[in-house]
Amino acid sequence: MIPLHDWMPGWGHWRLGQRLKGTVVAGLFALFVLLGLWHARTIWGSLLHTASKLSGAEVVYTSRDLDFLVTSLFVVAMLVLIVLFSGLSCRRRRQAEHLAKVPEGQWSIVWRQFQRNPLAVAGVVIILALYLVAFLCPFIAPYDPIDQGDRVRERLLPPSAQHLLGTDRFARDVFSRVVYGSRISLLVGFLSVGIAVTIGTIVGAMAGFYGGWIESLIMRFVDMMLSFPVLILIITVIALWREQSIWIIITVIGLMSWMGVARLVRAQFLVLKEREFCQAARALGAGNSRLIFRHLLPNSLTPIIISATLRVGNTILLEAALSYLGLGVQPPTASWGNIVYDTKGNLFTEWWMPLSAGLAIVITVVGYNLLGDGLRDALDPRLRE
Amino acid sequence: MNDTRPPQLQVRDLKTHFFTEDGVVRAVDGISFVLDKGRTLGLVGESGCGKSVSALSVMGLVSPPGWIVEGEILLDGLDLLEVPESGMRQVRGNRISMIFQEPMTSLNPVFTIGNQIMEAIRVHQKVSRNEARDRAIEMLRKVKIPAPETRVDEFPHQMSGGMRQRVMIAMALACGPEVLIADEPTTALDVTIQAQIMELLAELQSDLKMSILLITHNLGLVAEVSDHIAVMYASKVVEYTGTRELFASPAHPYTHGLLTSVPTLGMPRDRELNVIPGQVPNPLHFPSGCKFHPRCPLAEERCQTEEPLLEEVQPGHWAACHMIEGGSLPLSGVNP
Numbered sequence: 001m002i003p004l005h006d007w008m009p010g011w012g013h014w015r016l017g018q019r020l021k022g023t024v025v026a027g028l029f030a031l032f033v034l035l036g037l038w039h040a041r042t043i044w045g046s047l048l049h050t051a052s053k054l055s056g057a058e059v060v061y062t063s064r065d066l067d068f069l070v071t072s073l074f075v076v077a078m079l080v081l082i083v084l085f086s087g088l089s090c091r092r093r094r095q096a097e098h099l100a101k102v103p104e105g106q107w108s109i110v111w112r113q114f115q116r117n118p119l120a121v122a123g124v125v126i127i128l129a130l131y132l133v134a135f136l137c138p139f140i141a142p143y144d145p146i147d148q149g150d151r152v153r154e155r156l157l158p159p160s161a162q163h164l165l166g167t168d169r170f171a172r173d174v175f176s177r178v179v180y181g182s183r184i185s186l187l188v189g190f191l192s193v194g195i196a197v198t199i200g201t202i203v204g205a206m207a208g209f210y211g212g213w214i215e216s217l218i219m220r221f222v223d224m225m226l227s228f229p230v231l232i233l234i235i236t237v238i239a240l241w242r243e244q245s246i247w248i249i250i251t252v253i254g255l256m257s258w259m260g261v262a263r264l265v266r267a268q269f270l271v272l273k274e275r276e277f278c279q280a281a282r283a284l285g286a287g288n289s290r291l292i293f294r295h296l297l298p299n300s301l302t303p304i305i306i307s308a309t310l311r312v313g314n315t316i317l318l319e320a321a322l323s324y325l326g327l328g329v330q331p332p333t334a335s336w337g338n339i340v341y342d343t344k345g346n347l348f349t350e351w352w353m354p355l356s357a358g359l360a361i362v363i364t365v366v367g368y369n370l371l372g373d374g375l376r377d378a379l380d381p382r383l384r385e
Numbered sequence: 386m387n388d389t390r391p392p393q394l395q396v397r398d399l400k401t402h403f404f405t406e407d408g409v410v411r412a413v414d415g416i417s418f419v420l421d422k423g424r425t426l427g428l429v430g431e432s433g434c435g436k437s438v439s440a441l442s443v444m445g446l447v448s449p450p451g452w453i454v455e456g457e458i459l460l461d462g463l464d465l466l467e468v469p470e471s472g473m474r475q476v477r478g479n480r481i482s483m484i485f486q487e488p489m490t491s492l493n494p495v496f497t498i499g500n501q502i503m504e505a506i507r508v509h510q511k512v513s514r515n516e517a518r519d520r521a522i523e524m525l526r527k528v529k530i531p532a533p534e535t536r537v538d539e540f541p542h543q544m545s546g547g548m549r550q551r552v553m554i555a556m557a558l559a560c561g562p563e564v565l566i567a568d569e570p571t572t573a574l575d576v577t578i579q580a581q582i583m584e585l586l587a588e589l590q591s592d593l594k595m596s597i598l599l600i601t602h603n604l605g606l607v608a609e610v611s612d613h614i615a616v617m618y619a620s621k622v623v624e625y626t627g628t629r630e631l632f633a634s635p636a637h638p639y640t641h642g643l644l645t646s647v648p649t650l651g652m653p654r655d656r657e658l659n660v661i662p663g664q665v666p667n668p669l670h671f672p673s674g675c676k677f678h679p680r681c682p683l684a685e686e687r688c689q690t691e692e693p694l695l696e697e698v699q700p701g702h703w704a705a706c707h708m709i710e711g712g713s714l715p716l717s718g719v720n721p
Contacts, residue, residue: 276490283444283485284556285478285508294504298495 002087009082012090021089029082036075039139043072064144071138113378120374126367134182141176146332148172156350165356168343174353177334178360184335185364188250188319189312195254196315197308200261201297207262208269209292219266222259230256231321238327246329253318257311264307268300302379309372313365320361336361392459393596394420394443394481394564399456401435401442410668412438412451414620417695419613420564425590425597427607427628429643430617431665436600439617440566443598444483445473461563479509482557486569488550492541498525498552499537505556524555527592528585547578551585558589565590566598571606583610604647608632616640619666619676622695626702636704638681675707683708 006012010026013019036043046068053061114120133140142162149155149171157167165174207218237252238244272278273296281295322328323337331338339357347354401413413435420426430436441447443458445465458465460480468476477483485491493501502521506512512520518537525533528551541549550570557565567586571579587610590597599611607614607628614631616624616639624637635641645659663680666672672679678688687707695705 276485276487277493279446280483280485280491280553280556281493282446283477283483284505285474285476286504287474290504290508294496295493299493301495 002091006090007083007087009086012086013093016090016093018093025082025086029079032075032078032082035136035139036079039072039075042068042139043075046072064138068138071136074135075139110378114374117374117377119370120378123367123370123372123374126363127371130182130186130364130367133179134186137180137183141173141179143173143176145172145176145180145334156346158350159352165352166350168350168353169346172332174339174343174356177339178336178356180334181336181339181357181360182364184246184323184329184333185316185319185361187246188253189316189364189368191250192253192257192315192319193308193312195251196258196311197261197304198258199255200258201265201300201304203258204262204265205269205292205297208266209273209288209296211270215266218262222262225256226259231318234318234322235325235327238322244327244330246333249319249322249328253315257315257318260311261304261307264303265300268303269296272296272299306372306376306379309368309375313368313372316361316364316368390421390423392419393422393424393461394598395457395459396439396443397457397459399439399442399458400454401438401447401451402454403451405450408669411620411671412668413442415455416615416617416620416622418615418622418625420596420598421612422563422596423590423594424613425599425611427611427614428598428600428617429602429604429607429614431602433665433668434617435620435668436602436617437568440483440568440598440600443566444477444481445470446477475509478505478557478562479560480562481564481566482560482562483566483568484550484553484557484570486572488546488553488573491553492549494541497538497540498544502537502552502556502559505559509560520559521555524559525552527558527589528552528555530555546574547581550574550578550582554582554585554589558593558595561593562595564596564598566600568600569602570599572601572603579606586610604643616643619671620668621676621705622703623677623706624704625695626699626704630699630702636698636702636709637677637706638683638708639677640704642680675705 003012005015009029010022013022013025046065049059049061049065050069053059053065142164149167151171154167154171156169157163157171159166163173163175165178168174168177203218203222207215234252234256237256238249241248273291278291278295281291286294319328319335320337320340323335324341326338326341328337329335331342336357340354343350343353343357396419397417398415399413399417400411400415403410403412416435416439418426418428428436428439438447438451442453443465445468447453453466456466460476465473465476492498496504499518499521502524503514503517506517506520522533522537525537530536530548530551536544541552544552554570565586570586571582574582583606586597589595597610599607601607611628614624614626614628615622616631616637618639624631624635624640626636631640632644635644639661642659642661646661648658661680666676666679672689674690675681675684675688675693678684681688685707691707693705693707695703698704698709
């Protein structure tokens with residue numbers, strides 16, 4: 001049985017002497033409680049609206065309604081998850097205290113190492129905050145990002161209490177657009193890198209493991225892909241498509257940026273497959289697939305994770321560049337790149353508009369790079385004292 | 386000591402060659418030996434004489450550019466060279482296991498040792514995770530790791546070299562193999578740990594009724610634990626006999642040289658240690674005739690042209706040398 005106070009976010013951890021953890025958990029819980037109360041009406045209304053739609057009533061249900069539903073569910077789910085986390089984490093802590101020696105896993109060592117680096121922690125906080133913003137868009141943004149106001153009287157307003165960053169030439173609230181733009185950037189960064197890492201790992205693993213002509217063939221293909229200027233190649237591919245959607249951009253960026261990962265994984269495999277534990281595994285009857293998935297891949301994970309993290313920043317920049325060129329996310333959907341594009345004519349008069357979107361890009365990329373650097377330092381055993 | 390037992394592993398005229406860009410390296414060039422059931426055979430020789438390649442050939446783990454070009458490897462009558470790779474995977478770890486020289490690097494650093502022993506079991510046997518875990522703990526107890534219930538969840542980096550070698554042994558023996566190939570199992574360990582590991586192996590051998598092929602360059606080690614010894618020189622077995630017999634009356638001049646070059650306790654301090662002159666020949670350019678003739682004190686003209694065959698010079702005592710007369714060498718040197 002888990003005592004009641006362990007379920008109280010923060011309290012259990014404080015009682016166990018984990019004050020920092022307790023404070024963070026309690027703070028997050030308070031944040032979501034406040035959000036829930038503040039938007040209680042919206043959440044309730046969204047749930048009711050969805051329920052009536054599901055029961056077959058004739059109501060208008062737009063993508064914005066879906067947006068609100070997802071965010072409402074997210075807030076509720078986070079409240080439940082935080083409570084669950086506090087209870088279970090306290091229980092684990094109590095169980096560990098009974099053991100004479102707490103076994104320290106690889107990841108807890110890494111985490112301890114990571115915490116010593118304030119810049120890396122800042123990176124994590126930035127990234128987590130951005131994901132939070134992306135999930136909570138409808139609650140944070142005061143307006144619908146594509147909703148045009150009165151185009152005569154509300155056009156190009158300066159920053160004010162109603163419009164924190166003013167309005168653009170279509171009388172849309174720029175702050176809301178920047179908040180919604182976070183979704184695009186984070187989505188593109190996450191999914192494109194996911195695609196690139198998956199392809200790169202498979203291709204690199206094949207080349208490194210099998211060697212011989214397979215390796216030559218694959219690596220020459222990689223060289224060929226690398227010799228194209230990426231941006232121009234991507235522009236060409238996107239231009240060949242009739243319609244432009246965020247999914248196509250994600251896929252194309254992913255398909256064009258796996259080569260670095262492939263090289264990295266191949267190099268790792270070449271080194272690792274000569275290590276004695278691989279021969280030992282073979283001598284104990286392991287076949288090729290077991291060798292790859294149990295021995296080589298887990299040991300290559302560290303550099304893959306690091307390079308993926310560092311790559312996210314690049315990808316976000318690439319998407320911003322494409323959107324700025326008008327080839328990325330299409331208006332009226334907001335993305336940081338096309339906000340800069342939309343407002344570049346106002347650069348000298350309403351400079352805060354392009355600046356806010358540009359700053360958002362910079363902060364995100366810096367956050368990912370700090371995280372990647374921190375991970376590299378924390379995961380490298382040679383840098384440990 | 387002299388009762389005969391059925392052979393567990395027979396190697397006949399095994400040739401493993403490496404086809405490199407510089408030419409053909411005859412790493413193993415026609416070796417034969419017999420490992421009897423429940424016995425230990427020591428395979429002794431200098432670095433680079435082909436001991437480890439012989440072991441890898443038996444395991445079927447020679448990778449290109451190396452190929453087994455000729456020979457027979459019979460495991461209880463089954464010719465392993467006829468078995469396809471998929472079948473060999475069933476043999477490795479299940480019927481023949483191998484432990485390696487470097488316990489520090491022979492374990493996968495990212496998994497717990499329990500996880501790795503469980504894997505070794507589950508490759509060959511369909512058992513549940515819980516059952517495999519229980520057996521892993523049982524194996525750790527067998528190799529005398531203290532507190533196996535807690536150490537099973539430790540990572541390799543949390544253990545010492547001797548402990549890791551014990552874990553390796555536990556992994557290798559988890560499926561109860563008939564043959565264990567130990568490739569320099571104690572070279573990387575310090576002397577006291579060496580003795581413990583060898584003692585453990587001997588204990589497990591009688592416990593599990595397995596045969597051990599012990600590969601080493603350490604004559605003291607084989608003298609203590611093996612029943613038979615095969616001495617290798619330049620990709621060939623030059624002498625093969627019982628341990629006592631070998632140490633009492635070595636037939637081959639190379640073996641003789643090896644035995645007299647080991648310093649013994651109580652040896653006069655000013656006496657110079659006997660050394661074998663010259664160097665191990667380069668396997669790309671072996672000398673003609675007997676490969677030992679450039680370094681042999683007894684070499685005659687015949688030795689330079691004609692390669693001696695492994696012949697039975699005494700009952701159960703095989704050697705490959707032209708100069709043997711009536712089962713012994715015309716050497717005036719003292720036998721150690």
